[in-house]
Amino acid sequence: MASESVPSKHIRLTSHPGQQGSGGAPAIVWGAPSAAERGPVVGTTTNRSQRNVIGSHSGSYGVYRALAVAAGSLVKGHRADLTDTAPTDLIGPHPQWCDAEKIVSIDPWGASVQNVFADFLAQGYDVRPTIAVTKAHIHLPEIKQALAFQRLQVDGRILLEDSSAAVTKIAVEPVWWLPGVAKRFKVDEGSLRRALFEETGGMYPELVTRSDLEIFLPPIGGQTLYIFGNPRDLADPAVTLTARVHDECNGSDVFGSDICTCRPYLTHAIEECIRGAQDGGVGLISYSRKEGRALGEVTKFLVYNARKRQLGGDSADKYFLRTECVAGVQDMRFQELMPDVLHWLGIRKIHRLVSMSNDKYDAITGSGIEVGTRVKIPDELVPADAKVEIEAKIAAGYFTDGAVPTGADLASTKGRGLE
Amino acid sequence: MASESVPSKHIRLTSHPGQQGSGGAPAIVWGAPSAAERGPVVGTTTNRSQRNVIGSHSGSYGVYRALAVAAGSLVKGHRADLTDTAPTDLIGPHPQWCDAEKIVSIDPWGASVQNVFADFLAQGYDVRPTIAVTKAHIHLPEIKQALAFQRLQVDGRILLEDSSAAVTKIAVEPVWWLPGVAKRFKVDEGSLRRALFEETGGMYPELVTRSDLEIFLPPIGGQTLYIFGNPRDLADPAVTLTARVHDECNGSDVFGSDICTCRPYLTHAIEECIRGAQDGGVGLISYSRKEGRALGEVTKFLVYNARKRQLGGDSADKYFLRTECVAGVQDMRFQELMPDVLHWLGIRKIHRLVSMSNDKYDAITGSGIEVGTRVKIPDELVPADAKVEIEAKIAAGYFTDGAVPTGADLASTKGRGLE
Numbered sequence: 001m002a003s004e005s006v007p008s009k010h011i012r013l014t015s016h017p018g019q020q021g022s023g024g025a026p027a028i029v030w031g032a033p034s035a036a037e038r039g040p041v042v043g044t045t046t047n048r049s050q051r052n053v054i055g056s057h058s059g060s061y062g063v064y065r066a067l068a069v070a071a072g073s074l075v076k077g078h079r080a081d082l083t084d085t086a087p088t089d090l091i092g093p094h095p096q097w098c099d100a101e102k103i104v105s106i107d108p109w110g111a112s113v114q115n116v117f118a119d120f121l122a123q124g125y126d127v128r129p130t131i132a133v134t135k136a137h138i139h140l141p142e143i144k145q146a147l148a149f150q151r152l153q154v155d156g157r158i159l160l161e162d163s164s165a166a167v168t169k170i171a172v173e174p175v176w177w178l179p180g181v182a183k184r185f186k187v188d189e190g191s192l193r194r195a196l197f198e199e200t201g202g203m204y205p206e207l208v209t210r211s212d213l214e215i216f217l218p219p220i221g222g223q224t225l226y227i228f229g230n231p232r233d234l235a236d237p238a239v240t241l242t243a244r245v246h247d248e249c250n251g252s253d254v255f256g257s258d259i260c261t262c263r264p265y266l267t268h269a270i271e272e273c274i275r276g277a278q279d280g281g282v283g284l285i286s287y288s289r290k291e292g293r294a295l296g297e298v299t300k301f302l303v304y305n306a307r308k309r310q311l312g313g314d315s316a317d318k319y320f321l322r323t324e325c326v327a328g329v330q331d332m333r334f335q336e337l338m339p340d341v342l343h344w345l346g347i348r349k350i351h352r353l354v355s356m357s358n359d360k361y362d363a364i365t366g367s368g369i370e371v372g373t374r375v376k377i378p379d380e381l382v383p384a385d386a387k388v389e390i391e392a393k394i395a396a397g398y399f400t401d402g403a404v405p406t407g408a409d410l411a412s413t414k415g416r417g418l419e
Numbered sequence: 420m421a422s423e424s425v426p427s428k429h430i431r432l433t434s435h436p437g438q439q440g441s442g443g444a445p446a447i448v449w450g451a452p453s454a455a456e457r458g459p460v461v462g463t464t465t466n467r468s469q470r471n472v473i474g475s476h477s478g479s480y481g482v483y484r485a486l487a488v489a490a491g492s493l494v495k496g497h498r499a500d501l502t503d504t505a506p507t508d509l510i511g512p513h514p515q516w517c518d519a520e521k522i523v524s525i526d527p528w529g530a531s532v533q534n535v536f537a538d539f540l541a542q543g544y545d546v547r548p549t550i551a552v553t554k555a556h557i558h559l560p561e562i563k564q565a566l567a568f569q570r571l572q573v574d575g576r577i578l579l580e581d582s583s584a585a586v587t588k589i590a591v592e593p594v595w596w597l598p599g600v601a602k603r604f605k606v607d608e609g610s611l612r613r614a615l616f617e618e619t620g621g622m623y624p625e626l627v628t629r630s631d632l633e634i635f636l637p638p639i640g641g642q643t644l645y646i647f648g649n650p651r652d653l654a655d656p657a658v659t660l661t662a663r664v665h666d667e668c669n670g671s672d673v674f675g676s677d678i679c680t681c682r683p684y685l686t687h688a689i690e691e692c693i694r695g696a697q698d699g700g701v702g703l704i705s706y707s708r709k710e711g712r713a714l715g716e717v718t719k720f721l722v723y724n725a726r727k728r729q730l731g732g733d734s735a736d737k738y739f740l741r742t743e744c745v746a747g748v749q750d751m752r753f754q755e756l757m758p759d760v761l762h763w764l765g766i767r768k769i770h771r772l773v774s775m776s777n778d779k780y781d782a783i784t785g786s787g788i789e790v791g792t793r794v795k796i797p798d799e800l801v802p803a804d805a806k807v808e809i810e811a812k813i814a815a816g817y818f819t820d821g822a823v824p825t826g827a828d829l830a831s832t833k834g835r836g837l838e
Contacts, residue, residue: 003747024646031677051550051620057469058714059715060478061713062619062620066616070601071606071753072606074459074748076618080721081744088837108478132718132724134724136672136676136677137676138674138676139675141561148574171715172717182489185486194488196482198464199484199485199495201473201623201636202623203475203481203638206620206621217620218617220638223639224670256559256683257555272755290483296592297590298591300551302548303504303554305553307507325500326504329487329492332483332487332492333483346559373423418553
C-alpha cells in the first residue's frame with residue numbers, strides 16, 4: 001500500500017455547525033468557546049455518514065468489541081443506554097477547554113455528552129462518553145501501615161474508619177486532535193499522519209487520505225485520575241494541590257517487582273495526597289497507561305536481561321544504553337501530551353509535585369502550570385535492586401535535593417545478577 | 420470505505436519455505452512441526468516486501484513507536500540489538516506448539532527467535548521476539564502479612580529472607596493466526612475479518628483485502644506470566660500446579676478499590692502459588708490485559724454509576740443488567756483464547772485452579788487441560804461492597820462450595836450508594 005502525501009491545505013469535507021439536522025457528520029471546531037460550537041465526536045461504526053473521526057471508541061478495546069460482534073454476542077450497532085451514567089462530580093467547564101493550545105489529546109466535553117450533546121443524541125447520533133467520573137473507596141496495605149505507624153490519622157472524610165480512602169475517580173480515553181498533536185511534537189501534521197500510518201504497518205489509511213478528518217481515536221490506553229478531597233478545588237490555585245503523574249508499571253504497581261521504584265513512589269504519593277487533603281488541600285494521582293516507558297512489557301523484559309547479563313553486570317552508568325540498544329530510544333512516553341488532563345481539571349498550580357522526572361516537570365511547567373515544591377521518593381523506600389535506575393536517572397537530570405552521582409558513582413552502583 | 424467480501428479460497432501470495440534466500444516474505448505454516456517449517460513472523464515496517472503479517476509489533480505501543488519516529492527521536496528502521504536478551508529459562512518446545520488447534524493467538528516460537536530464526540536474522544530480516552522471559556523478586560505487602568501471621572514461612576528458595584518471592588516472569592504479545600481464531604469463535608474467517616475491520620472503524624483494510632496474510636498483530640495488551648518454582652515443572656502433570664488466570668482490574672489490582680474482589684483474589688492466589696511451590700509443586704499467575712472485562716475503564720465507571728443510582732440501589736439481582744444496558748454485553752473478555760498460553764507452557768493438568776469463573780474453567784477444560792480442585796476466594800477477603808459482584812456471579816454459574824444465592828438473596832444483597 002502506497003502512502004499518499006498529505007495536502008497541506010485542509011479542505012473540510014464534513015458539514016458545518018447548524019447542519020446537524022441534516023444527519024451528516026457534525027463539524028468539529030477544536031477549541032471553540034462552547035460545546036455546541038465545538039461539536040460532538042462521533043465514532044459510530046454503523047452510520048458511516050455521521051462519523052467525523054478516524055478510529056473507534058474505547059482505545060484498544062475496540063478490537064474486543066469487534067470480536068464480540070464477530071462471535072454474535074454483541075448486536076452490531078448496539079447503542080449505549082446512558083441512563084444514570086452521568087458524572088458524580090461536575091468538572092468544569094474551564095477556560096482551558098476552549099483553548100486549542102492547552103488540550104489536544106482528550107475531549108474536554110467527553111464527560112458530559114449526555115448533557116451538552118443531548119440534541120444530537122435525541123436525533124439518533126451515537127455520541128459516546130470518552131470520560132467517566134465516579135466515586136470509590138480504595139484500600140491500600142501501605143496506607144494501613146501508615147495508619148499503624150501513626151503517620152496518618154483517620155478523619156472520617158478523606159480516610160475512613162476501615163482505613164480506606166474516599167476518592168473521586170475518572171477514566172479518560174484518548175481523543176487526538178491531529179493538528180494540535182503535531183504542533184505539540186513540533187512536526188508538521190502531514191509527517192505525523194504519515195508516521196502513524198507507516199510505523200503501525202498501515203493502520204487507518206484515512207490518516208493519510210482524509211486530511212479533513214482531524215480527530216483520531218488511537219487504539220491505546222488512556223488515563224485514570226484519583227482525586228482526594230473536593231475535585232472543584234483543583235482549579236483553585238489558592239488550595240494546596242499535591243499531585244503525582246504516574247506512568248503504569250504493572251510489574252511493580254501490582255506485583256511489587258523490586259527492580260524499580262514505581263509502586264513505592266506511587267503509594268508514597270497517595271500518602272502525601274491524603275495528608276494534603278486532610279490539611280485542607282486536594283490531592284491528585286494521574287495514572288497513564290504507558291507500560292515500560294510506552295515500549296511495552298516484552299521490550300522491558302528483554303532490556304532487563306541485557307542489563308543483568310552485560311559485561312560487568314547491571315550498573316547505573318549503562319542503564320540507559322541497554323534500553324537504547326534494544327528499543328532505539330531511552331523512553332517513548334512523550335510527556336508532551338500528559339498535561340492535557342491537568343488543564344482539563346482546571347489546574348493552574350501544583351504546590352507539591354511528587355515526581356523527580358525532569359521530562360514530566362518540563363512538560364507541566366512548559367504548558368503553563370506553575371510547580372512549587374518537588375517531592376522526591378524517600379531513600380528508605382527505594383528497593384536495593386532499584387538503586388541502578390534511580391541513580392542513573394538522577395545523573396541524567398532527575399530532581400534531587402542530594403548530591404548528583406558522578407561517573408565513578410554510577411559505575412559502582414550495581415544491581416543483582418540473574419539467578 | 421466499502422468492505423469487500425473475502426474470498427473463501429485462500430491463495431498464498433507469500434513465498435514458500437526454503438525461498439528465504441530470495442529476500443521475500445517468508446511463508447508461515449501455522450502449527451508446522453518445527454520452527455524452520457513454521458517460518459518467522461516478520462512485522463517490519465521498513466521492508467514491506469518481507470512482511471508476512473497485518474499490523475505491527477508491541478501491541479498498542481506501536482502507536483507510541485510511530486510518535487517516536489514522527490518526533491525524530493527514533494530512527495526509522497531501527498533494528499533491535501538482541502545481545503544478551505535471550506530467555507533466562509528455556510520453555511519448550513512442547514508438542515502443543517505444533518498443534519494448530521491448541522495455540523492460535525500467540526507465537527510459540529516468539530521467545531526464541533534469536534536462536535530458531537538466526538538464519539533469517541543473519542540475512543537481515545527484522546524478526547522480533549514477541550515473548551520475553553526474565554527473573555524477578557516481587558514484594559507484596561499481603562505476602563509480608565502472611566509471613567507475619569505465619570501462614571507462610573521463608574524457605575530461601577521461593578520466599579526469601581527479605582520476604583520477597585523469587586519468580587520467573589514472562590511477557591507475551593498477541594500474535595493471531597486468523598483462521599484459528601475464527602475457528603475458536605465458531606465463525607468463518609471472512610466474518611471475523613470483516614468484523615475486525617468494520618467495528619474498529621476501518622483499522623487495517625488488509626484484514627478484508629489480503630486473505631493471504633493469515634497473521635494479525637492486534638493493537639491490544641497481552642499477558643504476563645509469573646511462575647513460582649521451576650518453569651519446566653509446569654509441563655509435568657505429576658508436579659502439583661497451582662494456577663490463577665487473572666484479568667486486569669487496575670482500580671483494584673493497583674489502587675485497592677473495594678467494589679470487586681480482584682486484588683484480594685490475586686494476592687490470595689499468589690499466596691497459594693508460593694505455598695504450593697514450597698511443597699514441591701509449581702505456581703503460575705497468568706495476568707491478561709483485559710481491563711473492565713475488556714470493555715475498558717470508561718465503560719466500567721459508567722456502569723458503576725448506573726448500578727449505584729438505579730431504583731432500589733446497587734443490588735446483586737441487577738448486577739449484569741446494568742453492564743448490558745451500557746455495553747450491550749455482560750462481558751467481552753472471551754476466555755476462548757486464554758488457554759493458549761497454558762498450552763505454550765506445556766500444561767496438561769492444573770491441580771488447583773484459583774478461580775471461580777465458569778467461563779475460565781470451561782475454556783481451560785474445553786481446550787483439553789484437566790482441572791483438579793477449584794479454590795474459591797476466602798469469604799473474609801471479599802470486601803463489603805464487592806458482595807454484590809460475587810453473589811451475582813455465583814448465581815450466574817461461578818464455582819462455590821457453599822449455597823447458590825436465590826433470587827430473593829440477590830435482591831437483598833446491596834452495595835454502597837454514591838456519596
